[in-house]
Amino acid sequence: MGQKNIRNFCIIAHIDHGKSTLADRILEYTGAVSKREMSEQVLDSMDLERERGITIKLKAVRLTYKAKDGQEYILNLIDTPGHVDFSYEVSRSLAACEGALLVIDASQGIEAQTLANLYLALDHDLEIIPVINKIDLPNADPERVIRELEDNIGIPGEDAVLVSARTGVGIEDILETIVERIPPPQGDPEAPTRAMIFDSHYDQYRGAVAYARVVDGTIRVGEIIQMMSTGRQFEVTDLGVLAPNFVRVGALGPGDVGCIIASMKDVRDTRVGDTVTVASRPAAEALSGYRPAKPMVYCGLYPVINEEYTALRDALDKLQLNDAALTYEAESSAALGFGYRCGFLGLLHLEIVQERLEREFDLDLITTAPSVVYQVVLTDGTVKEVDNPSALPPVTKIDHIKEPYVKASIMVPDEFVGAVMDVCQDRRGIFVTMEYITPERARLEYELPLAEILMDFFDRLKSRTKGYASLDYEFLGYRESQVVKLDILLNGNPVDALSCIVHQDKALSRGRALAEKLKEVIPRQQFEVPIQAAIGNKIIARETVRALRKDVLAKCYGGDVSRKRKLLEKQKEGKKRMKSLGNVEVPQEAFMAILQVD
Amino acid sequence: MGVYVHIPFCAQKCYYCDFYSVVVSREDFTSLVGSYLVSLRQEALYYRDRWKDGHLESLFIGGGTPTVLPPEELAGLISWFLEELPFGAEPEVTVEANPQSLTAAGAKVLAEAGVNRISLGVQAFQNHLLEAIGRVHRAEQVKASVAALRQAGISNVNLDLMFGLPGQSQREWTETLESAIALEPSHLSCYGLILEEGTPLEKWVSAGLVEVPDDDLQAEMYETACRILKGAGYEHYEISNFALPARRSRHNLLYWRNQPFIGLGSGATGYIQNCRYRNIPDLWRYIQCWRAGSPAYEDAEHVSPEQEMDETMMVGMRLLEGVDEASFRHRYGVSFWDVYQAAIADLLDRGLVKYTEGRLRVTARGLFLENQVSQAFLR
Numbered sequence: 001m002g003q004k005n006i007r008n009f010c011i012i013a014h015i016d017h018g019k020s021t022l023a024d025r026i027l028e029y030t031g032a033v034s035k036r037e038m039s040e041q042v043l044d045s046m047d048l049e050r051e052r053g054i055t056i057k058l059k060a061v062r063l064t065y066k067a068k069d070g071q072e073y074i075l076n077l078i079d080t081p082g083h084v085d086f087s088y089e090v091s092r093s094l095a096a097c098e099g100a101l102l103v104i105d106a107s108q109g110i111e112a113q114t115l116a117n118l119y120l121a122l123d124h125d126l127e128i129i130p131v132i133n134k135i136d137l138p139n140a141d142p143e144r145v146i147r148e149l150e151d152n153i154g155i156p157g158e159d160a161v162l163v164s165a166r167t168g169v170g171i172e173d174i175l176e177t178i179v180e181r182i183p184p185p186q187g188d189p190e191a192p193t194r195a196m197i198f199d200s201h202y203d204q205y206r207g208a209v210a211y212a213r214v215v216d217g218t219i220r221v222g223e224i225i226q227m228m229s230t231g232r233q234f235e236v237t238d239l240g241v242l243a244p245n246f247v248r249v250g251a252l253g254p255g256d257v258g259c260i261i262a263s264m265k266d267v268r269d270t271r272v273g274d275t276v277t278v279a280s281r282p283a284a285e286a287l288s289g290y291r292p293a294k295p296m297v298y299c300g301l302y303p304v305i306n307e308e309y310t311a312l313r314d315a316l317d318k319l320q321l322n323d324a325a326l327t328y329e330a331e332s333s334a335a336l337g338f339g340y341r342c343g344f345l346g347l348l349h350l351e352i353v354q355e356r357l358e359r360e361f362d363l364d365l366i367t368t369a370p371s372v373v374y375q376v377v378l379t380d381g382t383v384k385e386v387d388n389p390s391a392l393p394p395v396t397k398i399d400h401i402k403e404p405y406v407k408a409s410i411m412v413p414d415e416f417v418g419a420v421m422d423v424c425q426d427r428r429g430i431f432v433t434m435e436y437i438t439p440e441r442a443r444l445e446y447e448l449p450l451a452e453i454l455m456d457f458f459d460r461l462k463s464r465t466k467g468y469a470s471l472d473y474e475f476l477g478y479r480e481s482q483v484v485k486l487d488i489l490l491n492g493n494p495v496d497a498l499s500c501i502v503h504q505d506k507a508l509s510r511g512r513a514l515a516e517k518l519k520e521v522i523p524r525q526q527f528e529v530p531i532q533a534a535i536g537n538k539i540i541a542r543e544t545v546r547a548l549r550k551d552v553l554a555k556c557y558g559g560d561v562s563r564k565r566k567l568l569e570k571q572k573e574g575k576k577r578m579k580s581l582g583n584v585e586v587p588q589e590a591f592m593a594i595l596q597v598d
Numbered sequence: 599m600g601v602y603v604h605i606p607f608c609a610q611k612c613y614y615c616d617f618y619s620v621v622v623s624r625e626d627f628t629s630l631v632g633s634y635l636v637s638l639r640q641e642a643l644y645y646r647d648r649w650k651d652g653h654l655e656s657l658f659i660g661g662g663t664p665t666v667l668p669p670e671e672l673a674g675l676i677s678w679f680l681e682e683l684p685f686g687a688e689p690e691v692t693v694e695a696n697p698q699s700l701t702a703a704g705a706k707v708l709a710e711a712g713v714n715r716i717s718l719g720v721q722a723f724q725n726h727l728l729e730a731i732g733r734v735h736r737a738e739q740v741k742a743s744v745a746a747l748r749q750a751g752i753s754n755v756n757l758d759l760m761f762g763l764p765g766q767s768q769r770e771w772t773e774t775l776e777s778a779i780a781l782e783p784s785h786l787s788c789y790g791l792i793l794e795e796g797t798p799l800e801k802w803v804s805a806g807l808v809e810v811p812d813d814d815l816q817a818e819m820y821e822t823a824c825r826i827l828k829g830a831g832y833e834h835y836e837i838s839n840f841a842l843p844a845r846r847s848r849h850n851l852l853y854w855r856n857q858p859f860i861g862l863g864s865g866a867t868g869y870i871q872n873c874r875y876r877n878i879p880d881l882w883r884y885i886q887c888w889r890a891g892s893p894a895y896e897d898a899e900h901v902s903p904e905q906e907m908d909e910t911m912m913v914g915m916r917l918l919e920g921v922d923e924a925s926f927r928h929r930y931g932v933s934f935w936d937v938y939q940a941a942i943a944d945l946l947d948r949g950l951v952k953y954t955e956g957r958l959r960v961t962a963r964g965l966f967l968e969n970q971v972s973q974a975f976l977r
Contacts, residue, residue: 549817565976
């Protein structure tokens with residue numbers, strides 16, 4: 001089949017607007033997956049993805065479709081992650097396509113991520129096909145969504161396809177529109193080979209597998225390929241497409257989307273965004289847009305039981321095989337012992353890794369409060385990057401500190417504009433602009449410190465707007481900021497793992513709130529435990545966990561010793577999950593308490 | 599060495615109770631009780647043939663509410679046990695009773711059958727508190743019940759009291775203690791309310807519908823009980839138990855000294871020849887099993903020598919006399935100092951236990967934090 005019969009497209013949407021369900025329907029309709037084989041949402045393969053209803057890793061599926069014009073087409077559907085943490089991966093998957101289905105929930109309308117994704121797609125010159133989904137819902141209002149499209153994005157309403165991914169209505173229309181409107185790939189089969197990696201995964205038997213879109217030239221089995229960012233070379237042992245099961249092919253030509261297997265050790269050999277060329281006739285210039293994944297958020301991960309340190313390292317090693325964005329290095333804490341300082345793309349990425357470590361590797365972990373990376377400019381002019389409060393140099397050596405800022409775009413119904421402004425203002429936000437998408441819906445733009453977004457920002461935003469607010473943000477740069485280190489003392493002893501870096505103006509209220517929160521989560525002990533918050537030598541807040549007065553099982557249950565023993569064993573087990581700091585037993589959640597305070 | 603018999607019938611289920619018992623309609627009651635008593639006798643004979651631990655010194659009929667059975671039936675069962683099982687001289691024979699289900703005539707029948715100790719579920723002397731926890735009796739009935747027992751010649755009477763009840767004040771608790779003392783019982787049990795999972799009370803409290811005194815108030819109530827009862831001449835001999843001289847519960851001492859006992863009836867537990875078993879907490883299935891001639895336990899656990907040691911310490915530390923080093927060494931061939939070196943050192947360090955007169959026992963502080971003491975001995 002020639003290049004002219006290939007269509008490469010992706011689906012972009014705000015979270016929960018039905019992207020995965022739509023992908024499933026398309027797979028089902030084109031016969032790639034039979035109805036019987038369909039477990040809900042084929043493209044989300046990890047359990048975690050299913051539970052959280054988000055797509056973590058994008059993948060590509062090749063579909064064959066016989067259109068009404070009588071010709072057969074290859075449609076490559078490239079799935080994209082739906083969370084701001086993974087926006088770079090989204091941009092790479094968009095770069096692998098010529099067109100995009102922009103899915104909008106017929107009852108919700110355009111949301112922050114709809115727009116963010118749309119602008120990204122337009123940046124890549126994609127043909128946009130608006131798809132208004134969930135038209136079967138009783139509160140669906142496709143007319144309104146069409147108006148929003150016309151007024152704000154300038155897309156003619158008649159271009160929109162009305163579907164219900166749930167019932168399957170409109171799926172054929174989508175496929176026909178894809179064939180008609182999305183241009184076939186342009187690429188020179190004779191030029192030196194260039195293919196862009198838009199995803200990868202680690203396979204226990206085959207090593208790292210790269211998902212790539214060939215732009216120019218051809219990749220063949222047996223050839224030596226070269227990664228243009230690192231210069232590393234590998235011999236191609238296998239090529240294939242996912243239909244959605246792996247189907248072996250001999251070569252991938254211009255416009256093709258497939259996977260490359262070449263004895264690559266881990267996913268750091270197959271960096272997303274990198275260009276693959278053929279070593280015998282390398283391309284002169286890489287495709288544009290590659291940048292290495294850079295962690296934005298750091299936290300410490302410590303085993304509750306010190307002996308699990310090695311198990312934690314092995315688990316991180318294994319996860320990293322499949323996650324190029326995860327970084328970690330050994331660190332030690334006076335309070336928590338030996339652990340790892342880990343870097344993540346964002347909070348969601350952090351939570352996913354933490355949960356996988358606990359679930360798949362059965363580890364009990366203490367996670368310290370996440371921190372952004374601060375740029376500390378020392379008095380001698382050198383700049384030190386600090387992602388751990390305890391690594392902050394002494395005040396006398398610091399000239400000033402810079403913190404990362406993001407540009408946040410928030411969409412809400414008109415009536416909540418005030419609430420959004422309150423929340424942003426409270427989080428040191430700088431108002432940039434506001435516009436009305438429709439008379440009832442506004443989009444606000446703020447510049448915010450990333451550190452503030454980590455602090456429960458989205459939850460707060462949601463609760464103040466009855467769940468209507470949607471948020472998207474992108475990194476802006478570093479700005480000078482008056483931040484200080486807030487220390488926590490338990491029983492008079494500073495606990496390094498509870499320290500955090502906060503803005504000067506917030507220090508007092510955060511210190512108080514943190515002390516209060518810790519009082520709630522630290523169980524009463526045999527002795528009174530004073531909790532203090534301090535900046536330098538100055539105590540700014542104090543709380544006390546009163547001594548435990550009574551801990552008795554009153555009755556011995558008619559001689560039921562087994563039962564009593566089990567109850568006590570359970571209690572003892574709970575204690576083991578706590579960390580002993582001096583003679584104070586501290587539960588895991590205490591170390592994340594800073595995230596739950598105002 | 600003793601026998602525990604579970605009578606799993608109640609007139610009404612108390613809101614805090616998670617012992618196995620059922621409320622049976624009047625029509626089904628007679629035949630069900632008949633079948634149950636037959637099964638109990640079968641089970642007693644089964645264990646009698648396997649019992650190798652010498653004379654029995656206590657028979658305890660608990661529940662449920664044993665006194666919802668017709669007094670003659672209950673008395674008949676007790677006489678039969680005393681006759682058929684290898685009891686020694688002058689066993690302690692206790693029956694748990696509810697004040698409203700105990701009549702003068704009933705008390706007399708029980709006394710004649712050999713019952714010499716009654717444990718009355720009094721809980722509180724304020725009707726609004728009794729209602730709040732679903733008790734069927736009324737405070738006024740307690741005095742009459744105690745009088746009936748005395749008249750029947752039963753002088754060894756325990757009153758069960760509870761603190762930490764929904765809405766209970768410190769003053770009400772003091773009144774309860776004083777009213778109880780005025781009745782001159784030989785023994786008093788004071789239990790702090792425990793919200794057991796699955797009970798109605800626990801659900802109401804977690805739903806915020808009912809409020810119970812917090813731990814600090816409970817601790818104060820417990821302190822009050824210790825002080826007032828001591829002043830009235832009662833010896834505080836176990837965490838929750840107080841007795842006049844020579845009136846300690848022989849039956850409960852068996853448990854606290856980790857001695858074997860036969861458990862009979864649906865929902866009962868037993869401990870013989872290093873095996874702990876739990877009978878099916880389902881009356882009908884229990885009866886079915888015995889009709890088919892097979893023992894009705896659903897859970898049996900062999901207790902290793904190490905585990906037995908742990909449990910001996912765990913329950914022994916509930917007694918204020920503590921655990922005797924020499925007896926422990928005699929029983930297990932090792933000193934507890936060697937087995938629990940680190941644990942005991944830590945407890946001594948924390949001031950929760952002390953070692954005096956050859957016994958390891960809880961301190962005043964340890965008494966309030968007994969869980970932490972017991973826990974230390976679990977390996």
